Structure formats: C-alpha cells, structure tokens
Amino acid sequence: MNTNDTLAPGIIGRRRAAALPEQPPQLWKSVKPKKAYDIIIVGGGGHGLATAYYLAKNHGLTNIAVVEKGWLAGGNTARNTTIIRSNYLWDESAAIYEHSLKLWETLEEDLGYEMFFSQRGVLTLAHSVSDVRSKKRNLYANALNGIDSEWLTPEEVKKLVPIINISEDVRYPVHGATYQPRGGIAKHDWVAWGYAKAASDLGVDIIQGTEVTGFDIRNNKVQGVHTSQGTIAAGKVGMVAAGHSSVLANLAGFSVPIQSRPLQALVSPLLEQVLNTVVMSGAVHVYVSQAHKGELVMGAGTDAFNSYAQRGGFHVIEHQLAAALELFPIFSRAQVLRTWGGIVDVCPDASPIIGLTPVENLFINAGWGTGGFKATPGSGWVMAHTIATGTPHELNKPFALDRFVTGHLIDEHGAAGVAH
Amino acid sequence: MLYIPCPHCGLRNETEFHYGAEAGVAYPDPNALTDSDWAKYLHIRANPKGWLAERWVHFAGCGRWFNLWRNTVTHEIGPAYLPFTEQPKSPANGQEGLKA
Ligand SMILES: Cc1cc2nc3c(=O)[nH]c(=O)nc-3n(C[C@H](O)[C@H](O)[C@H](O)COP(=O)(O)OP(=O)(O)OC[C@H]3O[C@@H](n4cnc5c(N)ncnc54)[C@H](O)[C@@H]3O)c2cc1C
Ligand SMILES: [Zn+2]
Numbered sequence: 078m079n080t081n082d083t084l085a086p087g088i089i090g091r092r093r094a095a096a097l098p099e100q101p102p103q104l105w106k107s108v109k110p111k112k113a114y115d116i117i118i119v120g121g122g123g124h125g126l127a128t129a130y131y132l133a134k135n136h137g138l139t140n141i142a143v144v145e146k147g148w149l150a151g152g153n154t155a156r157n158t159t160i161i162r163s164n165y166l167w168d169e170s171a172a173i174y175e176h177s178l179k180l181w182e183t184l185e186e187d188l189g190y191e192m193f194f195s196q197r198g199v200l201t202l203a204h205s206v207s208d209v210r211s212k213k214r215n216l217y218a219n220a221l222n223g224i225d226s227e228w229l230t231p232e233e234v235k236k237l238v239p240i241i242n243i244s245e246d247v248r249y250p251v252h253g254a255t256y257q258p259r260g261g262i263a264k265h266d267w268v269a270w271g272y273a274k275a276a277s278d279l280g281v282d283i284i285q286g287t288e289v290t291g292f293d294i295r296n297n298k299v300q301g302v303h304t305s306q307g308t309i310a311a312g313k314v315g316m317v318a319a320g321h322s323s324v325l326a327n328l329a330g331f332s333v334p335i336q337s338r339p340l341q342a343l344v345s346p347l348l349e350q351v352l353n354t355v356v357m358s359g360a361v362h363v364y365v366s367q368a369h370k371g372e373l374v375m376g377a378g379t380d381a382f383n384s385y386a387q388r389g390g391f392h393v394i395e396h397q398l399a400a401a402l403e404l405f406p407i408f409s410r411a412q413v414l415r416t417w418g419g420i421v422d423v424c425p426d427a428s429p430i431i432g433l434t435p436v437e438n439l440f441i442n443a444g445w446g447t448g449g450f451k452a453t454p455g456s457g458w459v460m461a462h463t464i465a466t467g468t469p470h471e472l473n474k475p476f477a478l479d480r481f482v483t484g485h486l487i488d489e490h491g492a493a494g495v496a497h
Numbered sequence: 498m499l500y501i502p503c504p505h506c507g508l509r510n511e512t513e514f515h516y517g518a519e520a521g522v523a524y525p526d527p528n529a530l531t532d533s534d535w536a537k538y539l540h541i542r543a544n545p546k547g548w549l550a551e552r553w554v555h556f557a558g559c560g561r562w563f564n565l566w567r568n569t570v571t572h573e574i575g576p577a578y579l580p581f582t583e584q585p586k587s588p589a590n591g592q593e594g595l596k597a
Contacts, residue, residue: 324545332541333541336518337569381515382499382551383518384572385546386569386571390499391498392498392512425539481539482533
C-alpha cells in the first residue's frame with residue numbers, strides 16, 4: 078500500500094512521479110497453447126487474470142490457460158477511470174464490493190507488485206433534494222453493512238476539494254455528498270500486470286492474440302474451446318469477456334440479458350496536483366480524479382446505443398465537460414489530451430452475473446457494466462471458488478444468471494444513481 | 498454523433514432520438530407463458546456484433562417510434578422502416594457477423 082504516498086485531504090502538492098519503478102522486460106512467460114488444460118479462462122482482462130490467480134493461489138489449480146484475443150488488459154481493464162469504492166446500496170452488492178475493497182487493501186503485498194493503490198477517498202455529490210434523500214438512504218444502508226461512509230455538507234466538501242464550486246447559483250448546485258474515505262484509485266494496467274505476473278509465476282499459461290471462436294460442447298458439457306490457434310481441450314471453462322459476453326454466450330448456445338455499450342473517458346495533460354480525492358456525480362455525469370503523474374482523469378456517461386466499436390460520440394464528452402466545468406471552473410484552462418472508449422456489458426439491474434450457465438462446466442462472469450474495475454480482486458476470488466468447486470461462493474450466489482427468471486434482481490441502477 | 502434517418506422528418510442528429518434496443522420483439526401471450534419465457538421477453542434483447550435491427554424514437558421531432566438497421570461495429574446506418582411493416586433485408590447480405 079502507498080499510504081505515505083497518498084496526500085492528506087486538503088494538501089496540494091506533487092506526488093513522487095519520478096519514482097515509478099522500471100518495468101522488467103518480461104513479466105509473464107510467453108507460451109504456446111498446450112493441447113489441453115484443466116481450466117481455460119476466456120478473456121485476459123483484470124477479472125480473467127484475477128480468476129486464474131486465485132484458482133492457483135486459493136485452490137492449488139495451476140494447469141490453467143488464460144486465452145485473450147488481443148493483448149493483456151487491452152479491453153476495459155486499461156481503459157477505465159479506476160474508481161474503487163464499496164458503498165453500494167443493496168446488501169448483496171455491498172458484500173461483494175466490500176470483500177473486493179478489503180482485498181485491494183493488501184493486494185500489493187499479496188502479489189508483490191506495486192499498483193499505486195491510493196485510498197484518497199471517494200466523494201459522491203448530491204445536487205437536489207431527492208438526490209440528498211437517496212444518497213442518505215444509501216449512507217444508512219452502508220452503515221448497517223459496516224461500510225465506512227459519511228455525509229458531508231457543501232462546506233465540508235469545499236474543505237476537502239478547494240477547487241470545487243459550491244455556489245447555489247449554478248444549474249446543479251452541490252447540496253452535499255457521501256464520502257467513503259477508504260475508496261480511491263489504482264493504476265489499472267499495473268493491476269493486470271501484477272495479476273498476470275503472479276499467476277504466471279504459479280504456473281498459469283497466459284496466451285495473447287488468440288480469439289475463442291466457439292465451444293466444444295457435447296452432451297451439454299463443455300469439453301474445450303475452438304480458437305484462432307486451433308482447438309484446446311478443457312475440463313472447465315470460465316467466460317470472463319466483459320463487452321463480448323453476449324457473443325460468447327451465443328456461441329455456447331444460451332442468451333444473457335446484456336447489452337454492449339460504449340463508455341468513454343478522457344485525460345488532460347500533466348498538471349500540478351489540484352485534486353487529491355475522487356469526485357463523482359451521477360446526476361451530472363462527472364467522475365474525476367487526478368492520477369499520480371498529474372493528468373486529470375474523467376469518465377463520461379455511456380452512449381445510448383449498442384456497439385462493439387470501442388469509441389463513442391463526441392457530444393457525450395462535451396456534455397460531460399460542460400458539467401465538469403461548472404463544478405470545477407479552474408478546469409476551463411486545461412486541455413483535453415486524449416479521449417477513448419471501451420465496450421461495457423450492461424445488465425438490466427446494473428449488477429453482474431457470476432456463476433453457472435446452462436452448459437455443464439461452463440461458468441460466466443459478466444455484466445459488470447460501467448463499474449467492474451473496483452471489483453477485480455473480489456470478482457476473481459469468487460469466480461475461482463465457483464469454478465474450482467462447481468458451486469457459487471456465498472458472495473456470488475445472489476448474482477446468478479437465473480435471477481432474471483426468479484425476479485430477484487439487485488437493482489443498483491435507480492438506487493445508487495451512479496455509474497462507477 | 499450518428500445521423501439518423503427518421504422516416505418522417507429525414508436526417509437528424511442522434512441527440513434528437515432515444516434508443517429502444519432490438520426491434521420486432523412481439524408481446525407474448527400472458528396466458529401461455531412460463532417464467533423463463535417471461536424473463537426472456539422482459540430482459541433478453543439481441544446484442545449482435547454486426548447488423549442489428551433496432552428501435553429509435555424521434556422525441557425532439559415527430560415523437561414517433563421507428564426501426565432502423567445499424568451496424569454495431571462500424572456504426573454504419575442501414576434502411577429505416579416503420580413498425581408493423583415488412584422488415585427490409587439485413588444489409589449484411591449473408592455476412593451476418595456474430596449473433597448474440
Ligand atoms: C471508460 C471506462 C471507464 C470505467 N470506469 C470505471 C471506474 O472508474 N471504476 C470501475 O470500477 N469500473 C470502471 N469501468 C468498468 C470496468 O472497466 C469493467 O467493468 C471491467 O474492467 C470489466 O472486467 P475485465 O477487466 O475483465 O474486462 P476487460 O478488460 O474488457 O476484459 C475482457 C477481455 O476479454 C477479451 N475477449 C473478448 N472476447 C474474447 C474472445 N472471443 N476470445 C478471447 N478473448 C476475448 C477482451 O479482448 C478483453 O481483453 C469503466 C469502463 C470504461 C470503458
Ligand atoms: Zn421524426
């Protein structure tokens with residue numbers, strides 16, 4: 078953990094940008110796929126890599142391959158704005174996200190790899206009377222679940238974030254905020270590399286540039302995967318493919334209630350540190366933090382339509398920046414350096430699907446939508462348990478695919494009103 | 498920004514429309530349904546990588562719903578058509594892409 082690296086709230090200064098350690102040339106062994114594995118994980122994003130790592134570490138299973146169609150973390154893992162928090166409304170969500178946050182708190186030690194995990198706190202702003210009500214409801218639910226979260230008045234928000242505009246005289250005035258001090262950010266590509274290195278050290282094969290194009294299913298039991306490098310046999314298969322989950326499920330012969338949507342983010346050039354906590358506003362679609370090197374990192378809302386294009390419309394960025402400028406007038410002098418998009422897998426209830434599928438020995442982990450980065454360790458942990466034992470972990474039982482039939486949805490959309 | 502051909506108003510900015518996902522999902526007979534059919538009707542919509550026939554409503558114009566072929570990889574726009582009329586052929590021309 079980088080505790081002495083994290084600025085105390087209210088203090089502005091430069092973090093040790095020069096202190097980034099050199100990357101070793103090779104973090105994981107490069108391998109040719111074997112003919113067969115005990116377990117194949119489809120998708121080399123954070124969740125897939127974490128699943129492989131915990132299969133090896135917690136369950137002693139190491140005859141495993143992670144098969145990735147592009148390059149490691151080239152999906153949403155290294156495209157996201159890295160907001161980490163656990164203050165979700167419903168008990169089921171709070172439990173799994175809090176499990177994840179606890180894992181984050183020791184992850185750098187566990188993996189022996191630095192990830193610039195920084196618990197600089199996450200503010201979630203409220204802009205109207207009903208917003209205040211729903212945020213407070215969330216806060217009380219968090220308290221019952223033992224999750225740190227507190228209410229800040231506009232003045233207290235201003236103390237924490239001196240550059241914020243708390244004037245009443247704006248379109249979306251700040252009426253207060255919830256604050257989770259243990260929330261924060263991490264360096265996303267390093268998270269993927271850390272898991273990849275640790276998994277590889279334990280014997281997991283990481284195979285990039287290899288697309289899964291179908292499943293070998295006999296008697297409703299998965300026997301392997303067809304790939305762009307030929308068929309690989311497998312005792313069990315885990316689909317951890319984020320934006321492509323519908324496509325893969327369809328190849329395996331079943332449907333998932335997922336729609337794939339573009340989600341965009343942007344960064345400014347490197348600036349002096351002006352913001353040392355994370356500020357989110359679901360109402361006006363602003364999510365901003367300042368990375369350790371100094372770039373402002375901002376997330377926008379999803380584009381309205383289904384897409385696999387990994388890009389979105391510029392009007393979405395403009396809408397997001399208009400709101401950001403009202404909140405932070407000082408940003409008017411910053412420039413947009415770069416924008417990009419990822420394809421997120423959105424479920425009707427904005428909660429993930431983790432568990433069994435209609436096909437025996439085929440497991441799914443999908444539907445994290447706009448907010449799965451924070452769940453990377455916890456998601457991998459419970460997915461590994463589910464695959465290793467063939468039954469869901471206590472924490473992912475409620476997130477089964479069949480909740481859409483039973484009606485036991487975990488509706489984090491309306492309730493939380495925030496995307497990340 | 499997509500430019501979307503409203504069958505009533507012509508080519509307009511995407512920001513004048515709301516999205517309605519897969520087109521042509523028939524309302525099921527409530528008396529002849531299993532729970533899983535109902536779940537399918539409520540929650541499952543096509544999510545293909547390639548051409549998709551989908552619904553849009555021109556809320557800032559004529560206020561009417563219509564259907565549109567659009568490619569989810571290239572964002573290419575195909576023919577628009579009115580609900581309950583014959584669906585034009587998929588522009589995919591047999592190259593359907595990956596269904597989902
Ligand atoms: C712009 C943006 C901002 C976001 N901000 C946040 C945030 O602040 N906080 C937060 O918690 N979450 C955030 N998210 C969401 C988060 O990034 C995702 O929920 C999470 O990364 C998904 O899990 P993953 O890491 O496994 O996905 P991915 O990294 O997308 O991994 C899936 C992998 O599967 C591979 N794959 C797909 N199909 C196949 C195939 N057929 N064969 C082989 N491999 C295949 C893909 O190439 C990809 O690498 C954001 C997302 C985006 C796009
Ligand atoms: Zn119109």
